[in-house]
Amino acid sequence: MTPSLRHLRVFLAVLDRRSITAAARACHVSQPAASQAMARLEAEAGMALIHHGRDGSGPTEAGALFGRRVRRALGRLDLSLAGVAPRLVLTATRAQLQALIAVRDAQNFTRAAQRLGLAQPTVHRAVSQLESEAARPLFLRSGKRMEPTRAAQLLADAARLCFSELEQASAELADLAGREAGQIVIGAMPLSRSSVLPRVVADYRAKRPRIPLRIMDGPYDDLLSGLRRGEIDLLIGALRQPVPVPDVVQERLFTDDLVLVARPGHPLVTGRPDVAALARFPWIVPRADTPARAQFDHALDRLGGAAVTRPAMIECGSAVLMRELLTLSDHIGCISRLQASAEIALGALARLDVALPDTARAIGVTTRADWLPTAAQAQFMDSLRRLAAVPRPGA
Numbered sequence: 001m002t003p004s005l006r007h008l009r010v011f012l013a014v015l016d017r018r019s020i021t022a023a024a025r026a027c028h029v030s031q032p033a034a035s036q037a038m039a040r041l042e043a044e045a046g047m048a049l050i051h052h053g054r055d056g057s058g059p060t061e062a063g064a065l066f067g068r069r070v071r072r073a074l075g076r077l078d079l080s081l082a083g084v085a086p087r088l089v090l091t092a093t094r095a096q097l098q099a100l101i102a103v104r105d106a107q108n109f110t111r112a113a114q115r116l117g118l119a120q121p122t123v124h125r126a127v128s129q130l131e132s133e134a135a136r137p138l139f140l141r142s143g144k145r146m147e148p149t150r151a152a153q154l155l156a157d158a159a160r161l162c163f164s165e166l167e168q169a170s171a172e173l174a175d176l177a178g179r180e181a182g183q184i185v186i187g188a189m190p191l192s193r194s195s196v197l198p199r200v201v202a203d204y205r206a207k208r209p210r211i212p213l214r215i216m217d218g219p220y221d222d223l224l225s226g227l228r229r230g231e232i233d234l235l236i237g238a239l240r241q242p243v244p245v246p247d248v249v250q251e252r253l254f255t256d257d258l259v260l261v262a263r264p265g266h267p268l269v270t271g272r273p274d275v276a277a278l279a280r281f282p283w284i285v286p287r288a289d290t291p292a293r294a295q296f297d298h299a300l301d302r303l304g305g306a307a308v309t310r311p312a313m314i315e316c317g318s319a320v321l322m323r324e325l326l327t328l329s330d331h332i333g334c335i336s337r338l339q340a341s342a343e344i345a346l347g348a349l350a351r352l353d354v355a356l357p358d359t360a361r362a363i364g365v366t367t368r369a370d371w372l373p374t375a376a377q378a379q380f381m382d383s384l385r386r387l388a389a390v391p392r393p394g395a
Helices: 005-017 020-027 031-045 061-084 094-106 109-116 120-134 150-176 190-207 220-228 291-302 319-328 337-346 375-388
Strands: 139-142 145-148 184-188 213-216 234-238 248-256 258-262 283-285 313-315 332-336 361-368
Touching: 005 020, 005 031, 005 061, 020 031, 061 150, 094 109, 094 120, 094 145, 094 150, 109 120, 145 150, 150 375, 184 190, 184 220, 184 375, 190 213, 190 234, 190 319, 190 332, 190 337, 190 361, 190 375, 220 234, 220 248, 220 361, 234 375, 248 375, 258 291, 258 337, 283 319, 291 332, 291 361, 319 332, 319 337, 332 337, 361 375
Parallel strands: 184 213, 184 234, 283 313, 283 332
Antiparallel strands: 139 145, 234 361, 248 361, 258 332
16 A cells, blocks of 8 residues: 555544544545545555444544554654644655655665656655755755755654555555565574574464565664664664663563684684683684674683783674684684574584683564564564574584
8 A cells, every 4th residue: 555645644534533524624625535535545455444324434443453553654754744844744745755765865866766766857856845845955965965954864764664654554454354465674683694583484484474574684783773764673683782772672582692613623622722722823703893792802801811912813794704714724713602503513613612701692682662563573573582582402
């Protein structure tokens, strides 16, 4: 469903006033126009959203479900629209806001038009109409780039969250009708990609074989930004302490720690090497901007690493690259116990008998504080919570 914002406002007015005629008056449109808006919405939904009869126009089960999502979507959007210019609450259209998001992301009208599959003048006109209604510029030209103002940034974020909520509304209606719709977008940090996520996805696929899953990786800050903008539904991986921003919540699923690994047959695999022995070999360690690296540095100091020359280090965020380097050389790797568990169980890597103090860390899921999952998303969360507690072989 891609309903117009005006039709959605009429729908909410019908729910509030239990009458299409009263809703038309409240929205300053004619009664035929309000009836046409409701007919269009119900046609897109493929089901009745209100009861059509002399006793009023109360919501059906589908209408109540849809109405809850629409209120959340428009409530978030209208607050931002009013912050730019109160008039935009009445005049801004879906097409204009989609153009705003595209230009904000691309910082160029031509690239924004390409992303939307529209002509460049069409996108330029849509943004110009928003600026005209707002009586202020939303972008400032800087060379060939269009720099969004703070107002444009906030409005684009609110619009994206609104559209994400409306997509979830459509998915819930489809689920109610026995159809699969929508998707789940997962931000996956390294540990989850190699340990937790494969089992959860396999389990979920057996229950919901037709729901598209999109798994995104990247730096934590990028994934967190995507989550907050509504592009990502949930993040799985190491939790941050304290919580990085107030509009997200973290749920701990289990605890992991760091271990040292090497190839089978490495000179340090047998016995209990001290830090001086470890320092004679090159290392592969987490990147400097990660919690795991901070824990590793702290643990090495606790073991007496400050008293010896630090070993040569390769910073690496890829478990696959680390594994290949370890099998080809005498490097020592520092990695999550769970990430290494499958390789250790298969005999591809061996764990060194060295305890790294104070490296326990909480692993879990991060979501928006106001996130309301669909039935399909809630089922994925159930699989995640259940399987995250099951230990893997070799862990």
